[in-house]
Amino acid sequence: MRRVFVAGIGATKIGEHWERSIRDLMVESSLNAIKDAGIDKKEVEAIFVGNMSSGYLQGQEHLGALLSTWLGIPGVAACKVEAACASGGAAFHNAFLAVKSGVYDCVLAVGVEKMTDAVTSDLTSALIMADDQEYVAFAGFSFVALNALVYRAYMKKYGAKQEDIALFAVHDHKYAVNNPLAQYRRAITLDTVLSSPLVADPLRLFECAPTGDGSAAILLCSEEKMKELGLEAEVEVAASSVATDILSLHDRDDLTTLVSTRRAAEKAYKMAGISAKDVDIVEVHDAFTILGVIHLEDLGFAKKGEGWKLVKDGEIEKDGKVPTNLMGGLKARGHPVGATGIYQIYDVALQLFGKAGPNQVDDASIGLAQNVGGVGGTVSISILKRVR
Known part of the structure; x- marks a missing residue:
């Protein structure tokens, strides 16, 4: 099968875009990517749009045709891809397969989400749709509560x-300062995190990714085509790989391991012909601090129960063993859920193109990039490689 290359990247700043629609946002990022490539938009043959909740939050579906229309290229193949918070990564996976298979030569992978227009109750309802509605949501669990259970289980099992x-949140904010697209470009202290309001015990507000x-x-x-x-x-x-796990936590054997991450990582490492030790830059899906730690373990960068040591010892810093989330991660760059997976790949691409500014890792x-849907119900892994 054919080789696939990144021809262009584009993104909007993450924030509270009160005067802009979901259409405006995805048109801007798409045109930015096309402009970055320096090609005519009519070269695009297919579009995959990652999004989780446009139907529920905006009353707008059919995002593929909507985007192709407003890009001025009606007629191309286009559709929405949904996999909860992994929608962006899943859209990228489909775009990759479309080119790799030889069906198309030029494909756009887009992620978009608009969250700040919604009232908190509607947003909470939208996010828990990532889990089982007939059992988990019906019982009154929120998405934050599920991750709080994971947090408690991890501390009890490993004594962390x-x-x-x-500290994962402190790390993210440190690097978001230099990211012009980040939602929160300010440093914070550990005291700030630990003194922030309790959301779902033990999760504090500043341990949770924001809406945006x-x-x-x-x-x-x-x-x-290149x-x-x-x-x-x-x-x-x-x-590019995608794997799933049993959807809900209560049916799993171990709350502290995301089997979907391990499965997707194994597939991706094999496809790329590498192992974890060969990776120079990592983007993990740290919607909550505890997930960032667990992801480092499940991706093979640390032993189980020791991911937090990489954070504490500074090994995820720019000059550490596993440079991680160097553009702010979900906590500080932001987490517009359906777009997050594409932002993560965008940030990895910036590093490999040598355009990450003060956050650039030498010779990366x-x-x-690891993108997670639900509490690991779906995981996508994307591995990029600089060839010159």
Whole structure:
């Protein structure tokens, strides 16, 4: 099968875009990606839009045709892809497969979500749709409560301390300062995190990713199309995988391991011909601090129960062993859920293109982005590789 390359990237700033519609956001990011590639938009043959809740929150579905219409390229293949918070990663996976298979040569993967227009009760209802409505949601659980259960289980099983896990949020904010697209570009202290309001015991407010609006886009092209368009092939998609787990926590054997991450990572590492030790830059789905720690373990960067040590010892810093979330992560860059997976790939691509500014990792050549839907019900893994 053919090689697939990143031809262009684009994104909006994440924030509270009160005067902009979901259509406005995804059109902007898409045009930015096309402009970054330096090609005519009519070269795009297909579009996959990752989104979780537009139907419930905006009363707007059919995002593929909506986007192709407002981009001025009606007629292309286009559809929405939904996998809860992993919708962006799943959209990218479909775009990758579309080019890799030879069906299309130039495909746009877009992620978009607009959350701040909704009242809190509606947003809470939308997010818990990522789990079983007939049992979990009906019983009154919120998405935050489910992750609080994971947090408690992890501390009990491994004896980890909250102050060590909560450092993940401090880390994210440190690097978001240098990201012009980040929602919260300010540093915070551990005391700030631990003294913030309790949301669901033991999760504190500043351990949770915020709600926000945003859109990001990645333009993928085949090697043949890159040559035809006169584009330099710098960053290749070395692997893209998706895996699932039992949907709800109460049916799983271990709350502290996301089997879907392990499965997707195993597939992706094999496809890329690498192992965890070869990865230079990582983007993990830290919707909550505890998840960031667990993800580092399940991706193979730390032993089970020791992911927090990487954070505490500074090993996820720019000059550490596993540079992680160097553009602010979900906590500080922001988490417009259906768009998050594309933002993560955007941030990895920035590093590999050497355009991450003060947050640039020297000689970064392989990057991994992990996007999670629900509490690990779905996980996508994308591995990018700099080829020149």
